[in-house]
């Protein structure tokens with residue numbers, strides 16, 4: 001650490017300022033966005049939280065040995081994307097969550113992925129986006145709308161999809 005006029009500044013061998021990353025969690029109501037956010041931040045599943053509250057949380061993380069100041073916005077759109085500028089203009093990356101036991105939740109994620117594609121086109125920037133299937137512990141209770149879909153596999157995105165990931169916020 002060296003000093004100029006009494007002010008500390010980073011020198012060789014010292015840690016640089018943490019990278020700042022804003023992550024918006026998107027998805028239909030009940031997909032498990034709040035539960036996922038709380039679990040990520042506290043490393044455990046907590047049932048006592050206000051699911052209707054839209055809030056932003058901060059966490060200090062280490063990624064590839066680099067300090068990262070992560071801000072997570074747990075959004076609370078009604079049933080479709082609404083007043084999206086608040087998170088589109090804020091976030092550097094997006095996590096679109098759906099619940100594997102809800103076909104509506106899965107189909108609802110389409111509008112978010114389309115919104116993000118449009119946003120990337122309009123701003124001419126690429127944003128990391130991940131589609132995440134939540135509540136894997138509920139896969140046996142999946143609801144398929146339309147009888148012809150009743151025997152289909154769980155609502156999981158194809159594994160080769162570049163932005164797909166499936167998880168359960170109950171399973172570590």
Ligand SMILES: Nc1nc2c(ncn2[C@@H]2O[C@H](COP(=O)(O)OP(=O)(O)OP(=O)(O)O)[C@@H](O)[C@H]2O)c(=O)[nH]1
Pocket residue numbers: 027028029030031032033034035036047051052053075076077134135136137138168169170171
């Ligand atoms: N079985 C199971 N239930 C879960 C899981 N994650 C969340 N839930 C439950 O699903 C319900 C909805 O979870 P929330 O986290 O409130 O969902 P949300 O997407 O934030 O919903 P909104 O705030 O309304 O947009 C709650 O009853 C949670 O306890 C999971 O992994 N497995």
